[in-house]
Amino acid sequence: MTQSHKFALLLxxxxxxxxxxxxxxxGPVEEPLDNATVQQVEKIITDEMIAQEMIGTAIGIxxxxxxxxxKGYGYEDWEAHQPVTLAxxxxxxSMSKSLTAVVAMKLRENGKLDLNAPAQSYVGSYPHxxxxxxxxLQNRGGVGHYAHMDSAHAEWKNKEENYPKNQAWNxxxxxxxxxxxxxxxxxxxxxxxxxxxxxxxxxxxxxxxxQAYNKGYVQLVNEYIAQPLGMSSLKPDYVFxxxxxxxxxxxxxxxxxxxxxxxxDVTWKLPGGGFKSTITDVTRFVKGLANRQMLHDSTYELMx
Numbered sequence: 327m328t329q330s331h332k333f334a335l336l337l338x339x340x341x342x343x344x345x346x347x348x349x350x351x352x353g354p355v356e357e358p359l360d361n362a363t364v365q366q367v368e369k370i371i372t373d374e375m376i377a378q379e380m381i382g383t384a385i386g387i388x389x390x391x392x393x394x395x396x397k398g399y400g401y402e403d404w405e406a407h408q409p410v411t412l413a414x415x416x417x418x419x420s421m422s423k424s425l426t427a428v429v430a431m432k433l434r435e436n437g438k439l440d441l442n443a444p445a446q447s448y449v450g451s452y453p454h455x456x457x458x459x460x461x462x463l464q465n466r467g468g469v470g471h472y473a474h475m476d477s478a479h480a481e482w483k484n485k486e487e488n489y490p491k492n493q494a495w496n497x498x499x500x501x502x503x504x505x506x507x508x509x510x511x512x513x514x515x516x517x518x519x520x521x522x523x524x525x526x527x528x529x530x531x532x533x534x535x536x537q538a539y540n541k542g543y544v545q546l547v548n549e550y551i552a553q554p555l556g557m558s559s560l561k562p563d564y565v566f567x568x569x570x571x572x573x574x575x576x577x578x579x580x581x582x583x584x585x586x587x588x589x590x591d592v593t594w595k596l597p598g599g600g601f602k603s604t605i606t607d608v609t610r611f612v613k614g615l616a617n618r619q620m621l622h623d624s625t626y627e628l629m630x
Contacts, residue, residue, distance in 0.1 A: 355393050444456065492566045494544065
């Protein structure tokens with residue numbers, strides 16, 4: 327990309343932020359920020375979008391337990407010039423882990439999940455019997471992350487590619503992708519962030535939910551989180567759902583040109599990174615956590 331092209335792109339991004347940012351606000355704002363704070367927020371967003379050459383984003387702010395700001399900026403579809411709105415859906419990516427944690431704690435609260443039990447007692451196919459449920463939720467279970475899997479259990483990629491396509495999340499098939507990988511550390515010994523650990527935690531939730539209520543992981547997320555908080559757009563990011571409201575991802579190639587990113591299938595890692603929703607529903611979830619709407623106070627104290 328030439329310097330003139332880069333300057334033109336930055337100028338275009340600035341224009342679309344200023345123009346589209348003004349039209350994509352509103353929504354269920356309860357106690358709006360004062361004008362001075364809004365100006366500060368918008369300057370931060372504008373500066374960051376220009377610095378990162380971002381195509382689009384959406385922002386939600388909770389202040390004092392109330393939704394105080396909701397707004398979309400830029401494009402959800404660059405080629406079609408479709409602006410980001412409050413109806414645009416974004417991937418939660420690793421924020422999905424927090425959904426898994428809340429559901430697990432709700433099951434524990436109901437006496438249906440033992441946090442001190444081995445994960446293996448709920449997911450019999452998992453071979454490491456020393457890994458406890460609580461350790462998975464703390465990222466202290468010794469389960470590796472991507473770099474560890476690549477070096478210690480490279481065949482996980484082939485298993486991921488063979489994960490069942492065009493169907494809802496399958497806990498057993500998801501755990502099978504990584505279950506034979508060696509642990510990166512002794513369970514409980516140290517913190518080690520792991521998407522795979524949360525996939526296993528989701529499988530534990532699935533097993534406990536089916537045993538107690540004949541309800542699987544996704545059904546429990548809906549019942550314990552989405553429905554009580556009014557998060558109507560929260561859903562698994564299944565590539566086969568044909569949803570056109572999802573914001574398109576972009577990246578810069580080696581020449582500095584913006585390219586459309588392929589919509590990779592994240593079904594297999596649903597509990598660790600596979601949900602999506604609008605910014606409004608992300609903000610409702612944050613509000614629900616801040617106001618302790620989903621769990622008892624004692625459970626929140628245990629979590630934090």
